[in-house]
Amino acid sequence: MPILDMPLEQLKQYEGRNPKPADFEEYWSRALDEMKSVDANVELVESNFQVPFADCFDLYFTGVRGARIHAKYVRPKHISEPHPAIIQFHGYAGNAGDWHDKLIYASLGFSVIAMDCRGQGGSSEDTGGIKGTTQSGHIIRGLNDTPNNLLFRHIFLDAAQLAGIVMDMSEVDADRVGVAGFSQGGGITLACAALEPRIKKLAPVYPFLSDYKRVWEMDQAKDAYLELRTFFRHFDPQHTHEEEIFTKLGYIDIQHLAARIKGEVLLGVGLMDSICPPSTQFAAYNKITAKKSLEIYPDFGHEGLPGLHDKMITFMLEL
Template identity: 65%
Template sequence: MPLVDMPLEELQAYEGRSPKPADFDAYWERALDEMRAVDPQLTIEPSSFQVPYAECYDLYFTGVRGARVYAKYVKPKLPAGAGKHPALLQFHGYSGHSGDWTSKLAYAALGFTVLAMDCRGQGGLSEDTGGVKGNTLHGHIIRGADDHEDQLLFRHIFLDAAQLAGIAMNLPEVDPARVAATGASQGGGLTLACAALEPRVARLAPIYPFLSDYRRVYEMDLAKNAYEEIRDYFRRFDPTHRREDAFFERLGYIDVQYLAPRIRGEVLMAVGLMDTITPPSTQFAAYNKIVADKRMVVYPDFGHEGLPGFDDRSMAFFQAMR
């Protein structure tokens, strides 16, 4: 089989290259305290898009640092007395948005509430309040890397994902014990971060997750496409790599491999072994640290693309919560 990374047996034992900050756990406890102190100022308004078997809403909440965050909210119309039902959180790829309403409706037809978040400052309606020192030319991974570690933008986006999970669990129609999450690429990374920071998430299906093992990406000469901003940072701000170690340690705060041990929900993850966008080893660095029940579905001949059958498998996995 062709290889772009390690052989599978090495991937299954790989533990990552990027450094973990010594105060990582304290960092995230402090971040969660900040999130919990925020008044979400939740607003829910009917959307202009509607279907007969579900209600579609525009949902906004206030996240950390005052940003207003948007999510599509789809609530199934169920018979009176049906009781509480499951919910699914959906997270999108890097630079994108929450997608069309139609992509939520299959789950609504199955009796799931669906919430799909727009990441702040990307292609949707959520707000990026900014206000950091250093580079903001492009790239959310490095946003805030030259400022205090609490200013990292992905810190805030990870907290938005966890906050949305808490909002879902408090919706009157939702069973808080049956909330799941899914997404591909950045959405896969946010799925892991969400379930780590809100460990009540019961099931998660991340697909080739982004935002893991940054140093490995750089050393593989794959700091391009989604990770291009890492190379760009060195070229513009540290051309002799004088601060390389400190830079990768700073990114360690927003490396999902180090959040992964916090996950308590059951995991179904997919990886393509020909992936040159989010290299397989970076994905296994996170997967191998998950201590909860987990399964990895391996696609040997596939890269960062649609993985045949995995959407159906994920849907069956989530329906089993019912």
């Protein structure tokens, strides 16, 4: 079998390379306190798009630093009792997508919520100096500032805050909430369930935002991770602050959050993934102590994984 990264048996033992800041737990404790102090001011606006078996809404709430965050919300009709919900997170620089792919779960009796990450390709605000979008460059956003201003800190908090909002909805059973996403969405899925441990099931697929130093050492700081190389070229061309930079990135490294997850995990990985190298994904997966399982695709990269969507639906139907 072709090998892009480590052999599978070695991947299953790999514990990651990126440094973990000494005050990591305190950092996220303070961040969650900030999130809980925010008045979310939740607003539901009926969408122009509607279907016979579900109601479709644009959901807005206020996240940390005053950003107004948008999500698409699909609620099945004619279900009087509290029912399960699934929260979806999109890929890097994208958005929540069209309504059609939310309807599958809605037809099965789930409420479905899909968040636009702040400042990316959707309708959520980025309040870092301007209102509007910065589209990408979000890994390095805040690296020359205090760790409290790292943008992915705020995005991870948005995800956890949204999960809490969903759990407080009268139509949702708070004990039956799942989260899912691909790439950046997979990374946010893990972060969300780590910061909101009431999440019962999570299905991350080739998660992004993990083990940045490993990405660098594999010479894979390109494509989705290109901004790491760009940052060094412009701001530390001789790598005199390399350890400091990777340590600061450790605050937003999902592998260091993974041990906090309580829900059951189904993770999909392609062993030929050159966008999010398999070892970086295993660095997070191997730290999860909750019930977990892998769906491994030896010949596939960062692409569609045949049959995985069906397995994810079956997994979530257990809610």
